[in-house]
Each structure stands twice: as C-alpha cells, then as structure tokens.
Amino acid sequence: MADFDEALAAFAAEVGPDGPVCVRGGGTRWHLGGEAAPGTREVQAPAGVVAFEPAEMTVRVRAGTPVAELHAELTTAGQRTALPERAGGTVGGALMAGESSIARLGLGSVREALLQARYVCADGRIASAGAATVKNVSGFDLCRLLVGSLGTLGLVGEALLRTVPVGETERWVRLAGAEAGAVRSCHTAASVLWDGTDVWTLLSGYEVDVDEDRGRLAALCDCEDVDGPPELPPHRWACTPAEAAAFDARNGAAGPFVAEIGVGVVHASEPQPSRSVEPGVVELNRRFKERFDPTGRLNPGRDPLRKP
Amino acid sequence: MANTLAAATRRVLGSRRRGRGAAEVAGAVDAGDAALVADLVEAIGDDRVRADTAARYLASRDASIYREGNAGPVCYPGSTSDVAACVKVAIRHGRAVSPRGAGTGLAGGAAPLGQPVVLSMTRMDKLLEVDLDNGVAWVQPGMVNLDLSRALAPHGVHYAPDPSSQAVCTIGGNLANNSGGPHCLAYGVTSAHVVAVEVVLSDGSVVTLGDVTAEPAGYDLRGAFVGSEGMCGIATAVAVRLTRNPPAVCTMLLCFEDVSDAAATVSAIIAAGIVPAAIEMMDQRCVRAIEDFAQAGYPEDAAAVLLVEVDGPSGGVAIASERVDGIARRNQAISVRIAADEDERARLWKGRKSAFGAVANVMPDYYLHDTVVPRTRLVEVLERIYEIVDRHDLLVLNVFHAGDGNLHPILAYDSRVPGTDERVQAAGREIIEMSLDMGGALTGEHGIGVEKREYMNRMFTEVDLDQQSRLRASFDPYCRMNPGKVLPSAHSCSDIGALRAADAAGVWG
Numbered sequence: 001m002a003d004f005d006e007a008l009a010a011f012a013a014e015v016g017p018d019g020p021v022c023v024r025g026g027g028t029r030w031h032l033g034g035e036a037a038p039g040t041r042e043v044q045a046p047a048g049v050v051a052f053e054p055a056e057m058t059v060r061v062r063a064g065t066p067v068a069e070l071h072a073e074l075t076t077a078g079q080r081t082a083l084p085e086r087a088g089g090t091v092g093g094a095l096m097a098g099e100s101s102i103a104r105l106g107l108g109s110v111r112e113a114l115l116q117a118r119y120v121c122a123d124g125r126i127a128s129a130g131a132a133t134v135k136n137v138s139g140f141d142l143c144r145l146l147v148g149s150l151g152t153l154g155l156v157g158e159a160l161l162r163t164v165p166v167g168e169t170e171r172w173v174r175l176a177g178a179e180a181g182a183v184r185s186c187h188t189a190a191s192v193l194w195d196g197t198d199v200w201t202l203l204s205g206y207e208v209d210v211d212e213d214r215g216r217l218a219a220l221c222d223c224e225d226v227d228g229p230p231e232l233p234p235h236r237w238a239c240t241p242a243e244a245a246a247f248d249a250r251n252g253a254a255g256p257f258v259a260e261i262g263v264g265v266v267h268a269s270e271p272q273p274s275r276s277v278e279p280g281v282v283e284l285n286r287r288f289k290e291r292f293d294p295t296g297r298l299n300p301g302r303d304p305l306r307k308p
Numbered sequence: 309m310a311n312t313l314a315a316a317t318r319r320v321l322g323s324r325r326r327g328r329g330a331a332e333v334a335g336a337v338d339a340g341d342a343a344l345v346a347d348l349v350e351a352i353g354d355d356r357v358r359a360d361t362a363a364r365y366l367a368s369r370d371a372s373i374y375r376e377g378n379a380g381p382v383c384y385p386g387s388t389s390d391v392a393a394c395v396k397v398a399i400r401h402g403r404a405v406s407p408r409g410a411g412t413g414l415a416g417g418a419a420p421l422g423q424p425v426v427l428s429m430t431r432m433d434k435l436l437e438v439d440l441d442n443g444v445a446w447v448q449p450g451m452v453n454l455d456l457s458r459a460l461a462p463h464g465v466h467y468a469p470d471p472s473s474q475a476v477c478t479i480g481g482n483l484a485n486n487s488g489g490p491h492c493l494a495y496g497v498t499s500a501h502v503v504a505v506e507v508v509l510s511d512g513s514v515v516t517l518g519d520v521t522a523e524p525a526g527y528d529l530r531g532a533f534v535g536s537e538g539m540c541g542i543a544t545a546v547a548v549r550l551t552r553n554p555p556a557v558c559t560m561l562l563c564f565e566d567v568s569d570a571a572a573t574v575s576a577i578i579a580a581g582i583v584p585a586a587i588e589m590m591d592q593r594c595v596r597a598i599e600d601f602a603q604a605g606y607p608e609d610a611a612a613v614l615l616v617e618v619d620g621p622s623g624g625v626a627i628a629s630e631r632v633d634g635i636a637r638r639n640q641a642i643s644v645r646i647a648a649d650e651d652e653r654a655r656l657w658k659g660r661k662s663a664f665g666a667v668a669n670v671m672p673d674y675y676l677h678d679t680v681v682p683r684t685r686l687v688e689v690l691e692r693i694y695e696i697v698d699r700h701d702l703l704v705l706n707v708f709h710a711g712d713g714n715l716h717p718i719l720a721y722d723s724r725v726p727g728t729d730e731r732v733q734a735a736g737r738e739i740i741e742m743s744l745d746m747g748g749a750l751t752g753e754h755g756i757g758v759e760k761r762e763y764m765n766r767m768f769t770e771v772d773l774d775q776q777s778r779l780r781a782s783f784d785p786y787c788r789m790n791p792g793k794v795l796p797s798a799h800s801c802s803d804i805g806a807l808r809a810a811d812a813a814g815v816w817g
C-alpha cells in the first residue's frame with residue numbers, strides 16, 4: 001500500500017477532482033497525439049529521486065525529474081534505465097510518450113521499465129499500480145496500460161523503475177556502405193541505425209566482446225569510431241522491423257531517414273501518414289478512456305491513437 | 309479482515325479431500341443445459357462439445373488445491389471462429405465463459421465458477437508462422453510451451469519464458485498468467501515476449517491487440533491483456549518474440565553450508581551489476597528430495613545450492629562466471645561446480661525442473677506458495693520462513709527464482725493428521741503477510757486466481773482495486789469472462805450476475 005508522500009499528496013491536491021488539466025513535463029514531446037485543448041489548466045509533477053537501490057536494480061523517482069538528471073545519479077553505480085534522454089525531458093513525459101530510446105536492443109523498451117506507478121486518477125484520488133519488486137503478477141497490469149497513454153488515464157506522480165547495468169565498454173562505430181543485417185548479428189549491438197547507405201552501431205558490453213565484434217565488423221567493411229549516433233530527423237514512424245530494414249526510395253515522402261534496425265522505428269523528415277487502426281481497437285481505446293476518465297478531464301485534446 | 313482471510317484460506321484448503329461425487333456433477337446438468345449444449349453442437353460440431361460428467365469433472369479444476377470449480381459444457385474449439393461462435397451461444401443463454409489451457413495453473417484461475425461454458429484451448433495447438441524478418445512467431449494458444457521451443461530450435465532462436473511446467477503448459481495459459489521461469493531473470497516474463505494477440509472479446513467480436521510494429525498506436529492493450537487470467541477475453545493467436553540463442557552459456561552449481569550465505573551471494577551478484585540468465589536456489593531438504601527422485605548430482609550435505617547460468621558472447625560469459633565464482637567463495641561457498649558440457653548442464657537443470665515432482669514423494673500433500681520480496685532482503689526473509697514454519701511444526705522445502713526475489717516455499721504435510729490443515733493455512737498466511745511487510749508482492753508468477761483473491765485488499769487500496777476493475781470492465785463490461793477471479797468479492801459484484809444462481813451461494817457464501 002502506498003506510503004504517505006507529501007509531494008504526491010500536494011500534486012494530487014493541485015490536480016483536484018474536476019476541471020480539465022494537463023501535466024507539463026519537459027515539453028519535448030508536447031505535441032504528441034494532439035494539442036492540449038484550449039483552456040486546460042497546466043500542472044507539474046513533483047521532482048526528485050526518492051530512493052535508488054543499486055543492489056535491487058530499481059529506482060523510485062518523482063515523475064517531474066529530468067531523465068538526464070536521474071541517469072546522472074544512476075551512473076555513479078554503473079546503471080541507467082531504458083528511458084530515452086531528451087534535453088529537458090522528464091521521467092513522467094518519457095513514460096507517457098512511451099517511446100523507447102535508440103538503444104532499445106540493449107536497454108529494453110520503455111514499456112518494460114515501469115514496475116510501480118503512483119498516479120492521480122480522474123477523481124483526484126491517488127492510486128498505486130504494480131509492486132515495488134522486479135517481478136509481480138498481482139492483479140491486472142495497469143503499469144503497461146499507463147506507459148504510452150499520454151496522461152489521458154491518470155497523471156503519474158511517482159514511478160518505480162527497473163534499472164539496467166551500463167555496458168563496461170560502449171562505443172559508437174560507423175560503417176560505410178555496410179549491410180545492416182550483418183551488424184545486427186553482433187551480440188553486443190545495443191543500437192543499429194541505417195540511413196540507407198551507412199550504418200551506425202553502438203557496441204555495448206564487456207570490453208573483450210565489444211573488441212571482438214568491432215574486429216568482426218572491420219573485416220566486413222570500412223569502419224570508423226565516432227562520437228555518437230547520426231542526427232535524427234524529427235518525425236517518428238512506427239514500422240515493422242522488416243519494413244524498417246527495407247526502407248527506401250519507395251518512401252520518398254519520408255525524406256532523408258534513419259531507421260532503427262531490429263526494432264522498426266524510422267526517424268524521417270516528414271510525418272508518417274496516418275496508420276489505419278482496426279475499428280475494434282478504436283472502440284476499445286474509447287472504452288478505456290471512458291472508464292478511466294468519464295468526464296474527459298485528463299489531458300483533453302490528446303489521443304494515443306494519433307501517435308506518433 | 310483476519311477472519312475473512314482465514315475463511316478464504318479454509319475454503320481453499322478444507323475442500324480438497326472432500327472430492328465431488330459423480331452424481332453431484334451429473335445432477336448439475338439440467339434442461340437448460342440441454343438447449344445450451346444443442347446450440348454449442350450446432351455452432352461448432354458434436355465432436356467439439358462434451359457435457360458428460362468426466363469431461364466436466366476434468367475441466368472443473370486446475371493444479372491448485374482449490375476444488376470448488378464447477379464446469380458447464382466443455383468445448384474444444386479448433387479455430388478463432390469456433391471460439392467466437394461459442395461465446396455468442398453462451399451470451400444467448402446468459403452464461404459466462406471460462407477459457408483453459410493445460411490446467412497447470414496453481415491459483416485456481418482455470419477453475420470455472422458458476423458452471424460457465426468452458427473453452428478448452430488445447431486443440432488449437434499449431435505453430436502458424438515463423439517470421440524471422442520481424443523476429444516473431446504466430447502460434448495458437450493451445451500450443452505447449454516446450455513444443456514451441458522445439459519447433460523453433462532449427463532457426464537458432466527460442467521463446468525465452470520457460471516455466472518449470474513447460475512440458476505441459478500452454479502459451480495461452482502462460483499469456484493469461486504472465487508466467488515466468490528461471491530464465492526470466494535476464495530475459496523478462498511473458499509480457500516482454502508477447503508482441504500481439506488476437507482476442508475474442510466477451511461480445512464475440514475478434515480484435516488484434518498490439519502489432520508487429522515498433523510502437524503500436526493507441527493504448528498498450530496487449531500489455532493490459534497479458535496477465536488478465538482469462539477475464540478480459542480469449543486469446544486465439546499469439547505473436548511471440550523470438551530470442552536469439554546465446555553464443556555461449558555457463559551453468560554453475562554453487563554449494564553452501566549455510567542458507568544465509570547462499571542468499572547473500574544472490575544479493576551480491578546483482579549488486580555487482582551482473583544479471584545472470586538465471587539464479588535458482590534450493591535448500592537442503594529440497595536437494596535431498598530431488599536426489600532421491602532424479603539423481604541430478606546435487607550434494608546432499610549442502611544447506612543450500614544455487615544454480616546460476618550466465619550467457620551471452622563468450623568473452624563476457626567467461627568474465628561473469630569468474631566473478632560469480634569469486635563472489636560465491638567470498639560468501640563461504642563450499643564448492644563451485646561448472647558444467648563441463650551440454651550433458652552436465654542438462655543434468656543440473658533436470659534437478660531443478662523436477663523439484664515439484666520430487667516434493668510429491670516427501671509427503672502426501674503440499675501447498676506451493678508464490679510471493680515476491682526485495683531481492684536484497686533474502687537472508688532475512690528465509691530466516692523468517694523457517695521460523696514461521698517451525699513455529700507451526702511443519703515441513704518446508706524452498707526452491708525458487710532467487711535472482712528476482714520470487715519465493716516458492718513448499719509446505720509439505722499430511723492432511724490426515726488432525727489439525728494439520730489449520731496449521732498449513734496459518735503458516736501460509738503468515739508467509740504471505742511477511743512478504744508484503746518486507747515490501748514484496750502477493751504473487752510473482754502464479755497469479756491471483758481464487759487462491760489470493762481475498763488477499764488483494766492487503767496489497768492494494770480500494771482506489772487501486774477500483775482502477776484494476778476499470779481495466780477489466782473496459783475489456784469485458786459484462787463480466788462474462790472467467791468471472792469471480794482476481795478481484796476480491798466487493799470489487800467483482802457484477803460478476804455475480806454472470807454466475808448461475810444455484811452456484812452463486814456456494815461461491816460467495
């Protein structure tokens with residue numbers, strides 16, 4: 001059961017029991033899923049790391065904490081989370097957007113990162129979902145439902161996140177004209193990015209394994225060490241891994257792109273044409289919104305069906 | 309509250325020896341059922357419907373000790389449209405629907421309440437497609453977990469979740485219980501391996517939750533469905549993630565003179581930033597039972613053994629296993645054995661996987677608990693378990709997923725000895741409450757079912773439970789799917805409507 005937390009209680013009081021309300025995080029994905037309806041009151045989630053337990057590999061953190069700040073603390077123990085770091089982006093924002101980091105192959109997806117959430121429900125009360133342990137199947141999995149929900153079902157004040165060890169060695173490598181599939185077969189590849197010509201990969205793990213994979217890649221093609229990934233075009237397309245690996249001129253409308261190989265996200269210059277969603281899924285989305293937020297007060301104007 | 313808990317547990321425990329006479333089951337088939345059965349036969353064919361006593365008896369229970377399930381007609385659908393047709397017939401007759409897989413569940417999730425139409429999914433057992441380009445396989449829900457792994461082997465990939473019951477349990481049951489297994493420590497439980505699922509909802513419509521794209525549109529309905537214990541709909545096809553086989557594996561058996569040293573080793577391994585593929589712990593009583601039963605070569609003089617497996621690229625595996633070895637020795641390990649070849653590795657795992665079978669040889673009855681505690685508190689927790697069990701004059705065997713703090717204390721007993729059931733029940737309750745007091749969870753992988761339904765209030769507030777029932781009601785506003793499970797009675801009152809009046813008294817009284 002939830003321990004009393006003043007910051008959380010204050011957040012709930014600010015959200016209150018009625019009236020349209022939205023939460024501003026870092027504003028890095030503010031437009032995702034639609035604009036906040038005019039006249040919506042803006043609130044901010046509390047910030048701060050509550051408890052980092054390196055030996056448990058979990059961290060309890062308030063949702064308004066910038067991800068970069070959280071990671072700076074976790075790095076002292078050689079850990080981080082699967083949440084992506086964006087300039088100013090917060091933990092709550094990253095969870096509600098639900099978009100994984102470009103190192104998803106290595107870090108796992110954001111949707112698996114949330115172990116427990118304390119959030120303010122539509123009626124202003126505080127609810128707790130999940131458990132403070134790394135494994136739990138006690139009841140229905142509200143945590144999975146919350147990740148990616150854009151704050152339309154509940155407003156997260158505090159999260160318990162799974163942490164992962166940072167690889168002993170991490171290096172970005174650019175391969176000129178390489179075949180992405182060959183790079184993907186490296187077991188230390190935590191990210192494989194492809195712009196249609198070159199491949200960038202983040203090798204992460206024990207030094208011996210990273211060196212061995214680096215050597216294997218060098219035997220395949222021209223390969224140079226670089227500081228980081230290429231610049232990513234602004235729009236996010238959700239594709240299947242097979243589509244991403246075959247992304248090409250057929251998608252001229254996308255403009256220059258960077259595809260995440262093995263994952264399916266494509267960063268493109270133009271927005272993704274709207275995806276068709278089966279009517280049954282649309283209906284279920286509607287029912288969830290109606291049950292969790294009957295008056296439609298939480299983040300009005302936003303709809304996860306309109307992501308990305 | 310204590311009284312309610314005691315009553316709930318007593319109901320579970322007390323019923324097991326009573327058994328159900330055949331006449332009682334046969335007597336439950338009434339004229340209403342004759343019409344229902346006729347409609348089911350009409351919908352999916354007479355070779356796919358059974359209403360005889362034997363079929364219904366078998367479909368009334370799972371591997372838990374709960375014995376008050378009561379199945380209506382049992383259907384064996386062969387396709388998604390069969391499932392949808394059965395649901396529609398059930399709707400017309402005002403009956404609930406309970407899906408079941410292999411019936412190996414340990415929380416009573418597959419024990420039907422209120423004579424629902426039972427859908428046994430075991431005939432939908434095909435591997436539909438292996439899509440290596442997208443890293444997924446589409447399978448039917450009745451496929452047995454191990455059969456899937458075998459079918460995938462030629463592709464150099466596997467399905468990671470490996471419950472100990474994997475030779476029998478189904479992918480649909482795994483999905484509904486969000487099952488775990490030894491290798492879920494590094495790879496994650498079922499939810500992390502289900503990409504999409506085709507579901508028949510409680511109105512008979514068919515919908516696919518999630519998809520193979522990186523980020524499906526809308527709410528994560530797939531994630532919300534996994535672990536819903538048959539209460540949100542019936543899975544009819546599942547896209548599971550394929551995991552590449554690791555290039556290298558090292559399996560080690562660490563033996564200790566003191567249980568606390570073993571527990572401390574687990575915490576120290578995690579604290580060192582090593583995430584092995586698996587860390588399983590067995591205490592002496594369990595090791596002896598295993599050796600009597602399966603001769604895995606575990607040392608019977610050790611107070612506890614840890615089975616640790618690290619995998620990945622070979623360089624890192626060598627480093628990590630050396631570090632594990634060092635940590636174990638610093639924690640007073642009396643021996644460290646490293647499997648020299650695949651044969652030895654298989655033998656070490658065979659011991660672990662036959663633990664439950666072995667326990668059955670110790671005492672006529674056993675009650676397997678499943679709770680989670682913070683993995684940094686294992687030393688303390690194990691001491692408490694032994695203390696609780698001693699105080700109640702019972703026998704406990706511990707075999708569990710130590711790496712993620714998922715306990716499985718097995719109380720072995722003989723219920724013919726007067727007063728034993730009460731002691732088992734009291735000790736079990738104390739173990740559950742102690743786990744929660746340590747900051748843990750009610751269940752790590754077996755689910756809530758009926759077994760822990762009345763404990764939900766102990767872990768969650770009214771608000772929390774209200775949110776959970778909204779999730780369920782969003783999928784199934786009629787409370788028609790597998791009613792009466794997971795949520796404590798006050799939260800699933802609308803379920804009562806779905807139960808047959810005659811039965812409701814038995815279930816809720």
Ligand SMILES: Cc1cc2nc3c(=O)[nH]c(=O)nc-3n(C[C@H](O)[C@H](O)[C@H](O)COP(=O)(O)OP(=O)(O)OC[C@H]3O[C@@H](n4cnc5c(N)ncnc54)[C@H](O)[C@@H]3O)c2cc1C
Nearest residue numbers: 409410411412413417472478480481482484488538543753
């Ligand atoms: C010896 C033994 C060892 C075990 N070891 C483990 C272990 O290591 N890890 C672990 O997690 N569990 C373990 N279990 C528990 C059990 O095997 C798992 O919960 C398993 O996933 C259940 O699968 P099943 O096919 O037997 O499902 P069932 O028991 O038949 O059903 C389980 C639940 O799933 C629902 N269901 C079944 N099929 C569907 C479907 N198609 N759609 C929707 N709902 C459905 C049912 O309604 C029920 O609520 C063990 C059990 C035994 C007996």
